[in-house]
Amino acid sequence: MLWRIVTFELRYQLRTPLFLVSYALFFLLTFGSVTIDQIQIGAPGNVHVNSPYALLQTVAIMNVFGIFVLTAFVANAVIRDDESGFAPIVRSTRITKFNYLVGRFLGAWLVALIVMTSVPLAVLIGALMPWLDVEKVGPLVLSHYVYALFIYTAPTLLVAGAGFFALATATRSMMWTYVGVVAFLVGYLTAQVLLAEPELETWSALSDPFALGSLALETRYWTAAERSTQLPPVQGLLLYNRLLWIGVAAALFVLAYALFRFDAKGAKVRKSRRAKGAETPPAAPYLPVSPRADRRTKWRQFAALTRFDMAFVFKSPAFFVLLALGVLNTLGTLATAVESHGTQYFPVTRAMVEALQGAFTLFPIIIAIYYSGELVWRDRERRIHEIVDATAAPNWAFMVxxxxxxxxxxxxxxxxxxxxxxxxxxxxGYTRIELAAYLWWFIVPGVIAAVLLAILSVFVQALVPHKALGWAVMLVYIVAGVALSGAGFEHNLYHYGGSPAVPLSDMNGMGRFWIGRAWFQAYWLGFALILLVLAHLLWRRGVETSLRPRLRRLPARLRGAPGRIIAAAAVSWVLLGGYIFYNTNVLNEYLTENDLDEYAADFERTLLHFESTPQPRIIDVKLAVDLYPKQVRAITKGEYTLENRTGMPLSEVHVR
Amino acid sequence: MLSLSGVTHIYPTGTRALDNVALEIPKGMFGLLGPNGAGKSTLMRCIATLQTPSQGSIRFGDIDVLAEPERLRAMLGYLPQDFGVYPRVSAYDLLDHLAVLKGIANRAERKEAVETLLAQVNLWNVRKLPVAGFSGGMRQRFGIAQALLGNPKLVIVDEPTAGLDPEERNRFNNLLAEIGENIVVILSTHIVDDVTDLCSRTAIIVDGRIVQVGAPTELIARLKGRVWQKTIPKAELEDYRARMNVISTRLRAGQTVIHVVADEAPEHGFEPVAAELEDLYFATLASTRRRAVAA
Incomplete structure (x- = not known):
């Protein structure tokens, strides 16, 4: 019986799009990291791409990302019967609680494990690719892959799976479970930072359910040759780590088992509040009121829907949890900004903003992607979409x-x-609060980036036939952006929302760097406006998920205001792009990281033989430097004193 | 008023939900009869702009529904077969919200409309309770209230009386009959009595095809004097089925009663009965199925 439930769960979840999408994603990501130099997962250093060390590091890091997928599988296994209303039917059969829970959990865990087999498989296949440098590939040793799967992935997925299975059982909510995932990851990263001191390394190695710390500790004195050929023996800290976490997994599963109530969740008995509505009903019969479709009505509809969506977000507990996590994450980063290697720094606003920017790279992306899916698909998930979509409210009133x-x-x-x-x-004790600096350095650029991201993710969700697919598309977009940059395609003109970094200075703030960024922001806002109008025109109404009928209707709908807005946005987008291109690629030379690396290598090759040429030494420097931070100008006057200390006459002096 | 021609819809799975549907629907109540899975809901959704058929055209007055769904939505009231609601939102607030979406932006007008409608569908006393906690009948009444909001010219109700008790069903049908005098009301159902009671015209849809259209009385007239009834032992049912055109069987006080369509009494013991819409419906289903088997 147990085995039947396990196999049913396997068959069921293996057919979900999530399985295929995540399998493909993990495979491609790993394959890319093995076969393309610019894509790196972790920092294996000078070892073979398929060496045990690189393999284990890749597998362990991918396991961290794998938590998100794993959680979807295990939470689904415990929540879906209640959500679909199938629970009473399943649970009134002869199935026992033990078989039900253990079977479902094992099935979901196996599915996640199968997804994660894509990682070692991608390393294996990637290492066979013909374009790889022969010197970077070691021999194929199957046992390494088996080791990675069973010593690393399986126990890690077991403990994380049991933990989030328990959380899903307790909360009966996918959302809260994911909130737990984010909390767990923030906690994990914080703990790793806090335990980074050498005297705490044992704790760090033991407390890491992904066993990344144990790997680093076991192999830190290994030579490159050892890392390329040997697996860390399953003993000492690594063994204790694995045993510890398998034990924790068992405990968490027992907890889930205890929390799970097999009998139907009793409907909460509400106190009847009928008395409150007991005023006399209006006696007059219903007289139809003619609806209007004027501009004012449309704005009212827009306002009503905005209120509704805001309330949905701001009243949802997830928002506050996410906010709390954001603050936690921020404080963790801020702490590192005022102390480094025992030296204390002032918490100047510049340092604060740099820390905030660091803490808020991933966070807004997750929020935007998550909420776009939730908001766009809410009416359908509540099954009220047929009613609201049949009303006269225009598409933009729903979308904006x-x-x-x-x-x-x-x-x-x-x-x-x-x-x-x-x-x-x-x-x-630092009281020089610069609100304007926070506003212009952090909040305004952040909001502009948020606008761009929100438009893209709503646009994507409006087109795709399923919420999870929309999330997957956004994930691919993020990964593809990183991969393209890594592969040398790094121009901000084709990275959606891309803009040059603006370095901050305590002296003159953003200097003039913000101007370049502003051009790019304007350029991308123009493009986003096109997406926004398209999202309005292609907005899904009713039960339709196919895009084709909406595309067929598109040309006719472009007539009038939407077409004019798109035309204006497209023209300004192209003009801005042209102006930016003229500045970045014509007036200036466009150099990628690769070009710069090559330049540096050339530089070294050409000039290296001058290294030993006898040169005079600078023995004294006197400079008077006048800085004009507002004008980005410095006037330097002074003198260097050079002395020939070689004891020989010099035939040449090099200046660079 | 409403005219459909050549409406065909094929789902991505290959199911042909609608097959070349052509209908002319005038003002008044129009009943769409069909068994479960015949394509009623798909047809309703296509008319209600919630689904674009693979082929065909739908016009309402001068509106090309497929090209300009917005114009139809401005005069549409739609009650889906099955709908959910937002949690924790009261009946009053939800109806108010939907009234805004339907274009009743004026606060005073909206208050008046929402309040009188709630009273009319007998939800006044529970208007401050969340709709999510309503019983099936209450929820259905809420559904009809929202469909009537905003003076619709076309009302589409998809299996509205499913799950209502007889009293509620009666009240609901009265409400529909009242509004159905001046506008187009399309009622889809598998309950034949609803159509008999309410509709001036009806169509029977089977496997995505319209197989009968007309006024119920005209349709019934075609069967006049050709429906025969007999009470038989249950064991002989298969034998009768094999020998004659049995259109329906039902139990009456534990006895099996069969209806047979034939020009004259098929054999001894059959007595004529007045044809009802139900006989027509079953006769249509029976003949369609026979044709399907023969094909």
């Missing part, structure tokens, strides 16, 4: 509030992070 809600959520998180940073400054 969702985008606005996401932007507002992100803005709120930026503001809260700023407040946390200010509190942090005050706590450290």
């Amino acid at each position: 509030p969702k985008f606005a809600a996401i932007v507002l959520v992100l803005t709120a998180s930026f503001v809260v992070a700023t407040l946390a940073a200010i509190a942090f400054q005050l706590y450290h």
Whole structure:
């Protein structure tokens, strides 16, 4: 019986799109890291691409990402019967609680394990690719892959799976389970930072369920040759780590078992509040009121839907948890900004903002992608879409509030992070609070980036036939962006939302760097406006998921305002792009990281033989430097004193 | 008013849900009869702009529904077969929200409309309770209230009386009959009595094809004097089925009663009965199925 349930769960989940999408994603990501130099997972250093060390590191890091997929499988196994209403039927059969829970869990765990087999498989296949440098590939040793799968992946998935299985059982909510995943990852990363001191290394190695720390500790004195050929023996800290976490997994599963109530969740008995509505009903019969479709009505509809979507987001507990996690994450990063290797620094605003930017790279992306899916698909998931989509409210009145809600959520998180940073400054006795600096350095660029991201993710969700597919597309977009940059395609003109980095200075803030960024922001906002109008035109109404009928209707709908807006946006987008291209590639030389590396290598090759040429030494420097930070100008006057200390006459002096 | 021609819909799975449907639907109540899975809901959704058929055209007055769905939505009231609601939102608030979406932006007008409608569908006393906690009948009444909002010219109700108790069904049908006098009301159902009671015209849809259209009385007239009834032992049912055109069997006080269509009494013991719409419906289903088997 147990085995039947396991295999049913396997067959069921193996057919879900999530399985295929995640399998492909993990395979491609790993395959890319093996076969393309610019894509790197971890930092294996000078070892074979398929060496045990590189393999284990890749597998362990991918396991961290794998948690998200794993959670979807195990949470689905425990939640779906209640959500689909099938629970009473299943649970009134002769199935026992033990078989039900253990079978479901094992099935879901196996599916996740199968997904993660894509990682070693991709390393194996990747290493066979003909274009790889022969010197970077070691021999194929199958036992390494088996080791990676059973010593690393299987126990890690077991403990994380049991933990989130328990959480899903307790909360009966996918959302709360994912909140737990984010909390867990933030906690994990924080713990790894806090335990990074050498005297805590044992704790660090033991407390890491992904066993990355144990790997680093076991192999830190290994030579490259050893790392390329040997597996860390399953003993000592690594063994204890694995045993410890398998034990924790068992404990968590027992907890889930205890939490799970097999009998139907009793409907909460509400106190009847009928008395409250007991006023006399209107006696007049219903007289139809003619609806209007004027501009004012449309704005009212827009306002009503905005209120509705805002309430959906701001009243959802997930928002507050995400906010709390954001603040936690921020404070962790801020702490590193005022102390480094035992030296204390002032918590100046520049340092605070740099820390905030670091803490808020991934966070807004997750929020935007998550909420776009939730908001766009909410009506359908509540099964009220046939009613609201048959009303006269225009598409944009549905679409724009969702985008606005996401932007507002992100803005709120930026503001809260700023407040946390200010509190942090005050706590450290630093009272020079620069609100304007926070606004212009952190919040405004952050909001602009949020607008771009929100538009893209709402646009994607409006087109795809399923929420999970929309999330997958966004994930591919993020990964593809990283991969393209890695492969030498790094021009901001084709990285959606891309803009040059603006370095901050304590002296003159953003200097003039913000101007370049502003051009790019304008360029991408123009493009985003096109996407926004297209999202309006292609908005899904009713039960349709296919895109084709909407595309067929598109040309006719372009007539009038939408077409004019798209035309104007497209023209300004192209003009801005042309101007930017003229500046980046014509007036200036466009160099990629690769070009710069090559330049540096050339430089070295050409000039290396001058290294030993006898040269005079600088023995004294006197400089008077006048800095004009606002004008980005410096006037330097002074003198260097050079002395020939070689004791021989010099025939040449090189200046560079 | 509403005219469909050549409407065909094939789902991505290959199911032909609608097959070359052509219908002219005038003002008044129009009943769409068909067994489960015949394509009723797909047809309803296509008319309600919620689904684009693979082929065909749908026009309402001067509106090309497929090209300009927005214009139809402005005069549409739609009650889907099955719908959910937002959690924790009261009946009043939800109806108010939907009223705004339907274009009743004026606050005073909206209040009036929402309040009188709630009273009319007998939800006044529970208007401050969340719709999510309503019983099936209450939820259905909420559904009809939202479909009537905003003076619709076309009302589409998909199996509205499913799950209502007889009293509620009666009240609901009265409400429909009242509004159905001046506008187009399309009622899809598998309950033949609803059509008999309410509709001036009806169509029978089987396997995505319209197989009968007309006024119920005209349709019934075609069967006049040709429906015969007999009470038989249950064991002989298969024998009768093999020998004659049995269109329906039912139990009456534990006895099996069969209806047979034939020009004269098929054999001894059959007595004539007045044809009803139900006989027509079953006769149509029976003949369609026989044709399907023969093909």
